[in-house]
Amino acid sequence: MTAARVHPSAIVADGAILGAGVRIGPYCIIGPNVVLGDNVELVSHAVVEGRTTIGAGTRIFPFASVGHQPQDLKFHGEDSRLEIGERCTIRESVTINPGTEGGGMLTRIGNDCLIMANAHVAHDAILGNNVIMANYVGIAGHVHVGDNVIFGGTCVVHQFTRIGAHAFIGAQSMIDGDVIPYGMAVGNRAVLTGLNLVGLKRSKFQREAIYQLRAAYRQIFVGEGTLAERVETTAKSFEGDVLVQDVVDFIQTASDRPILLPRNGHESE
Incomplete structure (x- = not known):
């Protein structure tokens, strides 16, 4: 096992746990309740505080x-936590906060995430695996983000919002409603603009699966009747289709935010 390497100008508090191969560069500060997994690297001038655990292979930039x-303002010093997964990249001037008593006491970021410069992840947010946040993206408190979601630059996401897996959020968008799995949302305020077809193809979903998902999308968002009625009909029409049922379950799950809809009820894929 390779011992941790700590630059002489860095400050590592007593009690901090450093895994094998950890590298801590110049002028970094590590708090007493921090746990750094194997091969974590802090390039320089980074600060890790609180009850924070960082998974193996993650890199944190200046x-x-x-x-x-x-x-x-409701935070009163409770022993909340922050968990960051393995092989994440956290770029310059990113800010990530731990949880609060009002939100489950935990902020969690999954594995293999890329958080670009000046982005922010607020308290009690839960991010899945393989999430990409471009520069200046702001994730508010209590937001839940599924796996493989991509955010364009300077997006902001309203508190308590859900972003489904494999969704794509266009640059400069203000997201104040839930975005369905595999969906694409753009605008200020954002609207649903279709399915994230590019993302689906890059993730190697089968052509037939994408075709079925598109058919279900039209039935849910363009058909007659109320949204609840159309969702129920779609659930029955596509029974056994895993991707469609992901969307159905997401819409039918209670949330603090409304579901984003297409403008004028029409898709724009």
């Missing part, structure tokens, strides 16, 4: 602030 107390 001036990132990870684990400092949430930007929430």
